[in-house]
Amino acid sequence: MTMTHQKDLKSVFTTKDLDFKPAAKLTKKDLNASVTKAEYAVRGAIPTRADELKEELKRSSNSLPFNNIINANIGNPQQLDQKPLTFTRQVLSILEYPVILKVDHEKLASLNLFAKDALKRAQRLLDDIGGSVGAYSHSQGVPGIRQTVADFITERDGGEPAFPEDIYLTTGASAAATSLLSLLCKDSQTGLLLPIPQYPLYTASASLYNAQVLPYYLDEEADWSTESDEIERVVLDALKKGIKPSVLIVINPGNPTGAVLSESTIAKICLIAAKYGITVISDEVYQENVFGDVKFHSMKKILRKLQNLYPGKFDNVQLASLHSISKGFMGECGQRGGYIEIVGFSQDIRDALFKLMSISICSVVTGQAVVDLMVKPPQPGDESYDQDRQERLKIYNEMLTRANLLYETFNELEGIKCQKPQGAMYLFPKLVLPEKALRESKRLNIEPDVLYCTALLESTGICTVPGSGFGQKSGTYHVRTTFLPPGTQWIQDWRGFHQEFFDKYRD
Amino acid sequence: MTMTHQKDLKSVFTTKDLDFKPAAKLTKKDLNASVTKAEYAVRGAIPTRADELKEELKRSSNSLPFNNIINANIGNPQQLDQKPLTFTRQVLSILEYPVILKVDHEKLASLNLFAKDALKRAQRLLDDIGGSVGAYSHSQGVPGIRQTVADFITERDGGEPAFPEDIYLTTGASAAATSLLSLLCKDSQTGLLLPIPQYPLYTASASLYNAQVLPYYLDEEADWSTESDEIERVVLDALKKGIKPSVLIVINPGNPTGAVLSESTIAKICLIAAKYGITVISDEVYQENVFGDVKFHSMKKILRKLQNLYPGKFDNVQLASLHSISKGFMGECGQRGGYIEIVGFSQDIRDALFKLMSISICSVVTGQAVVDLMVKPPQPGDESYDQDRQERLKIYNEMLTRANLLYETFNELEGIKCQKPQGAMYLFPKLVLPEKALRESKRLNIEPDVLYCTALLESTGICTVPGSGFGQKSGTYHVRTTFLPPGTQWIQDWRGFHQEFFDKYRD
Structure with missing residues (x-):
């Protein structure tokens, strides 16, 4: 079969047709310069390096000084500890497969999978959408x-x-x-x-x-x-x-x-x-x-x-x-x-x-x-209301607790100063780095905060984004971290790293 | 509460602060000309008019010469007759709500909602994705x-x-x-x-x-x-x-x-x-x-x-x-x-x-x-295979039947000529319009195929896209229609309209 096709294709061109010099391939200079010069550090060099390290850990789990990568570089809650709200997912599950709405209600209820208000909301959304989320x-x-x-x-x-x-x-x-x-x-x-x-x-x-x-x-x-x-x-x-x-x-x-x-x-x-x-x-x-x-x-x-x-x-x-x-x-x-x-x-x-x-x-x-x-979350009186509220409270409390712990940890350490968390998912502490670290980054031709974030990643697996990716006043250096990763061990690891980093570079 | 806020806000500005002439609003000429000059007929003037007619029908169902809008302007199968494949939707439903995978298997099976291969595929996808489609x-x-x-x-x-x-x-x-x-x-x-x-x-x-x-x-x-x-x-x-x-x-x-x-x-x-x-x-x-x-x-x-x-x-x-x-x-x-x-x-x-x-x-x-x-659809031996094949066959047959019926209808009529359907979801017949129709479109300052498609919509509710939205050889006119709308009545309606249109404009 393949042979026949290749024979068919062979008859398409004459020798003369094929007498051409293949053109050069595209290079970067052939591209839209507006695109090539755009920068986006949140998924830039350090997160890319973190992906490589993740692959390395998969191949050999004890080849590195840490066991896993802590993705504190991006506000991606469900990659980490945050669970989706149950009500949301019940409704989505029904939207994807509206056959669920036609199952005998008592039988369905015996599985305890879908709350009544989730069924009702899914029906309303399907009516609004016109029957299928696939249109x-x-x-x-x-x-x-x-x-x-x-x-x-x-x-x-x-x-x-x-x-x-x-x-x-x-x-x-x-x-x-x-x-x-x-x-x-x-x-x-x-x-x-x-x-x-x-x-x-x-x-x-x-x-x-x-x-x-x-x-x-x-x-x-x-x-x-x-x-x-x-x-x-x-x-x-x-x-x-x-x-x-x-x-x-x-x-x-x-x-x-x-x-x-x-x-x-x-x-x-x-x-x-x-x-x-x-x-x-x-x-x-x-x-x-x-x-x-x-x-x-x-x-x-x-x-x-x-x-x-x-x-x-x-x-x-x-x-x-x-x-x-x-x-x-x-x-x-x-x-x-x-x-x-x-x-x-x-x-x-x-x-x-x-x-x-x-x-x-x-x-x-x-x-x-x-x-x-x-x-429009579940309202008081709806079957899902209590569970939904509890799930929200848990998310809020965990985030606040970790934000405060990180904030306090930073402010206990030398050479790092953090503003009090008010909102969002991030802290953006200032690094006051020793001269020796500044000289080292100059020698390596990287920004000082890139030096810090790279060292943090390579020693602890904690992936953050250097302040230079967000812009900062000239001569100041920062690091952006989310406070989403679960647990507190990583915060302790960061503390240990920071002290070593300063010991190494102290003037 | 609102009053307090407004008082607060009142203290923000001095009279001098407010001594300015408000600037002019944006006009079209302040926008990116590349965007304003872009054209996209598939959701252009005729589909927009169809939306208006749809609203009119909702307000008063017998105010127009037809009872509903036939959206033949866009390849949107599930807006019309095409049902989603069951296997696809079972898997998606589980992906949205993985709790389903933890329900007692026998109990779940008694509902006949999810096939075994759907459960298995969902588990594999969740593993690949990293646990949540929300990350x-x-x-x-x-x-x-x-x-x-x-x-x-x-x-x-x-x-x-x-x-x-x-x-x-x-x-x-x-x-x-x-x-x-x-x-x-x-x-x-x-x-x-x-x-x-x-x-x-x-x-x-x-x-x-x-x-x-x-x-x-x-x-x-x-x-x-x-x-x-x-x-x-x-x-x-x-x-x-x-x-x-x-x-x-x-x-x-x-x-x-x-x-x-x-x-x-x-x-x-x-x-x-x-x-x-x-x-x-x-x-x-x-x-x-x-x-x-x-x-x-x-x-x-x-x-x-x-x-x-x-x-x-x-x-x-x-x-x-x-x-x-x-x-x-x-x-x-x-x-x-x-x-x-x-x-x-x-x-x-x-x-x-x-x-x-x-x-x-x-x-x-x-x-x-x-x-x-x-x-990667279900394979022979998988629980969903037979049903999946039948669903596909039904989609294929219905599409082919309607494509052929439309094609034959067009070629039976005067002033419209259609190539044989080979693939995709569309026919693009050529309109050979009478001089009088060309003159009328000139008078109205619209393309002749816009005249035809507008008249088709206003008389029958059938929404199509004029060939001018896709480009065509100068002096030729076309209409693009999908062959997705269910049933055959609309095709008969189109036939009737076409004959009337030609009767009206025949030279």
Whole structure:
């Protein structure tokens, strides 16, 4: 058979046809430079090295000074200790296989697999979706789910109404941010105001869409606060240079800093947006991850309040808020879901955004369903309510406990200083490294925090991301770690490593 | 409470702070022109009008001359008649809720919900995934699933080995294509060779990434065949104009044409790629959708054969093949899954592609699992095998029956001519419209096929896409319809409409 085919193929070409010099292969310089120059440290060199070490441990479990890799480099809760919420997964299981709804109810109940409210919610979602999660949905997302999201926002923001037509369900917040930026980055004179330090998705997107990064620095000494004076300074500076400050990115709660914005800070950001006509993208994916008496305030809520307080002054503000199922109590990273709420955009811009989203047809429908479950958890009186609450409480307590332990450990050690955890899943302590370590990193031609994080990985298996991957004030060095890995042994290991590192490099 | 907050906010600004003139809002001209000029007819004006009519029918079911909208505009099988394969959904249901695996086996078996091989496959996938579909996977996709894909390709291509490191699992084929094109479109002198007619994702992407579209025309009279002479003519023409023909898109089986490429045609395409150093993207998402004795040949298989036959001549060819879970027997559009296999790319290019994919972290993990299920269905001897085969046969037969009925209907009517269905999910008949219809469309300033498709929608509720959305030879007009809508009444309705339309406009 193969022989016949090859004979067939042989007859396709004459000798003359084949008398050509094969062309050269692609090289890096043939690629889109915007893509090749983009950087994304969260899955960069150190996590890649961690993957190699993981493979090495699989081949030979005692070849390294540690037994496993602790992935503290990425907010991926279910890779680690965090269990999915039972209610969420019961509903998803039924959505995937609606035959379950047709089984004899008593027989099904005897297995104790699915709660009544899970069956009910699955039925409602299937009705909204149109029967099957395997069909493409509306490009903006299933209308019924967008209604649930709008109801949630209305309640969260103290009654300020939200509308399903302003909601776009997305394949996670990364896809949401890149869609918005691809639309809003007009040309190389477009300025993107980005917090530094900052989750590198935004610098990578700025590179992909050829925009100018306009960094505004967060104030580490004031718990990584956002200073509107600093933002305005950057805006004015850009305008002087002929760059149009078009988009302002806010991450609240912060990544990697964990800082949570106050109402007055948000109000001041809205003022800058109103004054200079800057579109705000408010990345609020960690809105459920706030600790103690810290309170999350949405940009939308404060904007609406200002619009009510000062008629006409803030009506021009254009805001896109992002949320995600990957963080908070869901931690459903792999399910890829999220939403954008837009406020104040004209019909032209809405149409363009819709068209852009329709090119990728729709976001994953099960991910859309998880958004519904995130914003509308079981309520008191529902069969799943108690278990759901307990599961949430456990997640919250474990995260808080580990965050505090890490924070205290860092602050007990020499040469490392950490701000108090307020929110998100990360700590971003500052490293004050000895001169000898700085010289060594210079010799190796790497950043000093890369030296530290590499040594940490190679000695303990703890995988983190150097602060240079997020941006930091020149001459300062940091490390970003999640506080997701289970147990406390790794924190002790880190302590041991840190002391050895300082002993080695102490001046 | 709200009052206190508003008071707080009131104290934030001084009168001087508020003494500013609010800036103007964004207009279309402030957006990225590459996005605003992109077009995507599959969810364009006519489908949008269909959505409006659907809403109107909901409000008042007898206000229109039809009772429902027939969505023949998009290959969305599960929106219509096609049922998901039972085995797929059983496995997915377990993946979402692995507690099912811990239920007493006998008790579970009494419900007859999950087959033994479904339980086994789910366990294997969970092991490969690392325990939870809610965790981010490796950016290239779960290694074990990539191995299954590589095994499938190896077998499909007659033993030519495929490797998991060459596989990238993606959020559907659209995301795969746009990722590849964003990397390969270097600048405005990059030429994209695109078949005309063509699924408009590619023209839209060319616009998004500022590439030059280099159209090559398919030969309608020869069953929409792809002529390598035509491609080479376009290549030479582009070179003369200083445009670098960098990427050649092939859609096999074709969308919207349904044409399936022969081995010799594929070989000739490989020759052009080798001679001119053009990277080939082979969109093979309809590879399961071929009818009768038509056989699908992958670009990769033919390339490998040529490399064996003519050492040194074809080794430089760089190929990316796309597949998807949205079409074929799965039809799992809403689950968003697919893969890219790359061949011949240097390490630099691979690294850049990996980085690009890591910026969006990973594709949806359940979608990755569906890829596994697509390429490795139940085998003879497995509990699910018989049912699975029957379900596939039913899908195949129903599609073929409707395709043939539509084809015959079109060819019985005046002024419409259709090529014989070979594959994919579409027919793309040519409309030979009367002069009066052409004049009417001129008067309305719309394309003649838009006039036809709009009238079809408004009279019958049948939603199609005009040929102008896919590109067509100047002066020819077409309509693309899927053959997915259930039943045959709609085909009779279309017949009736067509006759009336011609009666109305007959010269």
